[in-house]
Amino acid sequence: MKSLKYIWRNVTRNKLRTILTVLSVSFSLALMTVLHGYIAMQSVWGTEAKKNNRVVVMNIQGFSGAVPIANVDKVRGVEGVKSAVPYSWYGGDYKEERMPFAQFATDPKEVFNVWDEFSIDPDQLTAWQTDRQGCVVDRQLAEKRGWNIGDRIPIQGTFLPLNLDLKLCGVFDAPKYTDSLWFHWQYLDEGLKQMNSFGSGNSGTIFAKAHSAAAIPGIVETIDSMFASSQNPTRTQTEAAFAQMFADMLGDIQAYIRYISLAVVFALSLVAANGMAMSMRERTTEVAVLKAIGFPRSRVLKMVLGEACLIAVFGGILGIALGCFVLQFLHGISSQFFPIGMADLAGPWLLYLLAIAAGIGIVSGIVPAVRAAQLSVIDGLRRVV
Amino acid sequence: MIPAKYNLRNLRVRWVTTLMTVVATGLVVWATVLAFGLTDSLEYALRISGHPLDLIVLRKGSADETGSGMDQQIAREIATLSGIATGAEGQPLCSIEFATILTKPRRGDGGTTNLIVRGLDEVGRQLRPDFKIVRGRDVKPGLNEAITSERMAQRFENLAIGEKLEINRVDFQIVGYFEAGGSSAESEVWTVLGDLTGARRQSGAVSSVNLRARDPASKETLMNRIQDDEQFNLKVIEETKYFEEQMSASIAIKFVGYVIAAFLTFGAMFAAANTMYAAVASRSREIGTLRALGFRRRSILTSFLLESIFLCLMGGLLGCLATLPFIGLSGGTANWATFSEITFSFRFGPGVLLRGVLMALVMGLLGGLFPAVRAIRMDIVQALREQ
Numbered sequence: 001m002k003s004l005k006y007i008w009r010n011v012t013r014n015k016l017r018t019i020l021t022v023l024s025v026s027f028s029l030a031l032m033t034v035l036h037g038y039i040a041m042q043s044v045w046g047t048e049a050k051k052n053n054r055v056v057v058m059n060i061q062g063f064s065g066a067v068p069i070a071n072v073d074k075v076r077g078v079e080g081v082k083s084a085v086p087y088s089w090y091g092g093d094y095k096e097e098r099m100p101f102a103q104f105a106t107d108p109k110e111v112f113n114v115w116d117e118f119s120i121d122p123d124q125l126t127a128w129q130t131d132r133q134g135c136v137v138d139r140q141l142a143e144k145r146g147w148n149i150g151d152r153i154p155i156q157g158t159f160l161p162l163n164l165d166l167k168l169c170g171v172f173d174a175p176k177y178t179d180s181l182w183f184h185w186q187y188l189d190e191g192l193k194q195m196n197s198f199g200s201g202n203s204g205t206i207f208a209k210a211h212s213a214a215a216i217p218g219i220v221e222t223i224d225s226m227f228a229s230s231q232n233p234t235r236t237q238t239e240a241a242f243a244q245m246f247a248d249m250l251g252d253i254q255a256y257i258r259y260i261s262l263a264v265v266f267a268l269s270l271v272a273a274n275g276m277a278m279s280m281r282e283r284t285t286e287v288a289v290l291k292a293i294g295f296p297r298s299r300v301l302k303m304v305l306g307e308a309c310l311i312a313v314f315g316g317i318l319g320i321a322l323g324c325f326v327l328q329f330l331h332g333i334s335s336q337f338f339p340i341g342m343a344d345l346a347g348p349w350l351l352y353l354l355a356i357a358a359g360i361g362i363v364s365g366i367v368p369a370v371r372a373a374q375l376s377v378i379d380g381l382r383r384v385v
Numbered sequence: 386m387i388p389a390k391y392n393l394r395n396l397r398v399r400w401v402t403t404l405m406t407v408v409a410t411g412l413v414v415w416a417t418v419l420a421f422g423l424t425d426s427l428e429y430a431l432r433i434s435g436h437p438l439d440l441i442v443l444r445k446g447s448a449d450e451t452g453s454g455m456d457q458q459i460a461r462e463i464a465t466l467s468g469i470a471t472g473a474e475g476q477p478l479c480s481i482e483f484a485t486i487l488t489k490p491r492r493g494d495g496g497t498t499n500l501i502v503r504g505l506d507e508v509g510r511q512l513r514p515d516f517k518i519v520r521g522r523d524v525k526p527g528l529n530e531a532i533t534s535e536r537m538a539q540r541f542e543n544l545a546i547g548e549k550l551e552i553n554r555v556d557f558q559i560v561g562y563f564e565a566g567g568s569s570a571e572s573e574v575w576t577v578l579g580d581l582t583g584a585r586r587q588s589g590a591v592s593s594v595n596l597r598a599r600d601p602a603s604k605e606t607l608m609n610r611i612q613d614d615e616q617f618n619l620k621v622i623e624e625t626k627y628f629e630e631q632m633s634a635s636i637a638i639k640f641v642g643y644v645i646a647a648f649l650t651f652g653a654m655f656a657a658a659n660t661m662y663a664a665v666a667s668r669s670r671e672i673g674t675l676r677a678l679g680f681r682r683r684s685i686l687t688s689f690l691l692e693s694i695f696l697c698l699m700g701g702l703l704g705c706l707a708t709l710p711f712i713g714l715s716g717g718t719a720n721w722a723t724f725s726e727i728t729f730s731f732r733f734g735p736g737v738l739l740r741g742v743l744m745a746l747v748m749g750l751l752g753g754l755f756p757a758v759r760a761i762r763m764d765i766v767q768a769l770r771e772q
Contacts, residue, residue, distance in 0.1 A: 031645060256423060
């Protein structure tokens with residue numbers, strides 16, 4: 001590490017060039033951070049869901065198919081199931097906004113047993129359970145919207161021909177932001193029945209909490225075989241697999257993001273290599289002197305590689321920081337498209353990006369470094385004019 | 386003016402650096418054009434799906450067909466309204482349709498996604514742009530047959546000719562592939578109205594009515610007539626507007642495209658600046674000579690700017706050319722308005738390519754500006770004295 005000072009001096013020698021290379025690397029890595037952050041957003045729910053031992057029951061045909069409400073009680077009776085609730089996506093509009101957050105019709109008596117990692121004030125929970133038109137929301141959502149307990153929240157149905165007039169009874173805390181509002185399934189169903197509309201008697205999906213992870217395969221098997229020959233066969237999967245379905249919907253986008261990232265990494269390697277090659281060309285004589293006074297090849301090689309890496313990692317750190325800032329900013333302006341903030345998003349993928357930056361450094365330094373190491377002392381010295 | 390040949394020769398002499406910069410900017414432009422092409426292709430598919438005289442009738446309050454539903458009696462009543470265009474055999478161009486969403490697996494490891502299956506009768510085909518069967522044959526009523534596009538057959542399990550798509554335990558045999566001018570209909574599976582509602586055990590169900598007005602004036606009258614009828618309780622949307630609203634889903638992708646373009650332009654700009662600074666530094670004697678010969682500062686500035694722009698433009702054109710193999714390639718993603726898969730063929734319209742070239746121009750201009758300024762700020766005597 002004695003060479004560190006030498007490397008640092010070299011890095012700062014042509015400040016302009018170093019700054020330009022660092023900026024080039026950092027802007028591109030900021031972009032990669034944003035793109036990968038977007039992909040990571042899709043899998044946060046799935047990763048989180050693995051811990052919670054929940055299964056989701058849906059109609060085998062997909063979301064357009066019904067899961068009769070009577071199935072909820074049957075699922076509750078399955079061995080290994082701690083609790084189960086209907087969970088029906090409502091997809092309504094709030095004021096002039098189209099589906100600005102998610103609304104689910106569920107069973108207030110049991111829902112906090114299924115999501116037992118969520119917490120709510122017991123008084124607020126009781127208030128909600130006794131008020132048929134009551135609802136509870138994620139604390140962050142309430143704060144963002146400026147809602148207070150007792151506020152009325154009108155929601156217009158789009159998928160279902162029924163408008164809701166809800167009253168906020170409480171807020172719940174979730175480990176990760178859910179962007180959700182929960183209201184009485186009964187309220188929805190009675191409204192639909194009165195209108196004689198389709199969709200009544202449908203629990204949408206059923207979320208069930210298992211006693212343990214080990215019980216899940218058995219539960220899935222039991223539930224699906226129980227309804228296999230009914231009018232509405234079901235497909236039961238873990239919450240993680242259910243979440244994966246939504247990530248899969250993005251389709252080819254993930255592949256395109258990968259292509260783009262690959263192109264960016266390759267372009268960056270060229271840019272950094274270019275900068276490094278220009279620096280080394282100017283320093284031919286110096287390298288020859290170093291070798292003349294006895295620096296071994298390996299050390300010269302390491303010093304050049306070290307310089308390239310230092311520049312790239314510097315750019316990487318700057319870029320990742322900028323990318324995180326942009327992601328947080330995007331989350332702030334549109335939680336619909338960027339549902340998860342940086343606090344919940346940070347993970348090993350950031351380190352992976354940093355490793356990519358270091359990799360770019362090594363790749364970009366390799367040709368100039370090998371050249372410097374193999375430089376013949378006499379030729380190098382002769383270049384002095 | 387300094388002849389452009391001077392710059393070209395300089396680029397050639399330093400060909401390794403030139404090549405690296407060109408390839409780097411090319412890659413960056415390629416990535417951006419790809420991202421813009423994606424939105425462009427998506428929007429194209431949705432845009433051409435709407436005919437200016439077509440109307441879509443939905444249940445009041447619903448946002449799209451998949452969440453809509455109405456009484457079949459009322460749907461039939463709409464078909465009798467006046468002002469609807471007539472087809473070749475005199476029948477009104479008014480199609481009663483039922484659309485449903487099924488969750489089905491993609492081929493390969495693509496996971497599952499949602500798929501729109503539409504039940505409609507003969508007349509609905511005339512309401513789609515350039516509908517034609519390209520392989521196999523069209524469906525026959527009562528036989529539980531279905532047709533789809535070739536693109537969908539490649540993307541989804543059980544959608545190739547001869548395969549069977551299961552809908553509520555009823556097997557629908559795929560008998561043909563159709564084309565509909567590249568519109569969003571090509572992202573759907575079509576079968577006969579009665580067969581689909583039968584399989585879904587929703588006999589008589591209708592989700593929407595598609596119709597074509599005779600002329601713009603009767604379109605207005607029809608819209609008012611249906612909208613104002615209390616008994617109907619329906620809403621009418623112009624088809625062009627209906628699909629325009631679905632484009633909102635692609636706004637996110639479009640936005641991502643601009644984010645990509647902005648970041649990469651900056652990134653590549655610094656790279657170009659680096660190359661140009663080196664070019665200026667290694668040519669200070671030449672610059673001094675040029676000045677001594679009497680070339681104006683302005684012409685030296687232009688010369689270096691041109692060199693930088695040319696460098697980046699080469700990359701930009703290379704990047705645009707590199708998207709050629711993608712043309713016609715099919716892709717698919719979620720239409721967040723219906724939560725179902727929408728497929729498209731890649732196309733890179735003039736607007737998209739222009740954006741790519743423009744990006745390269747900006748890179749060259751901004752990246753070359755500061756090095757060029759440094760070149761003209763040089764003191765002649767000092768510059769000539771350089772090694």
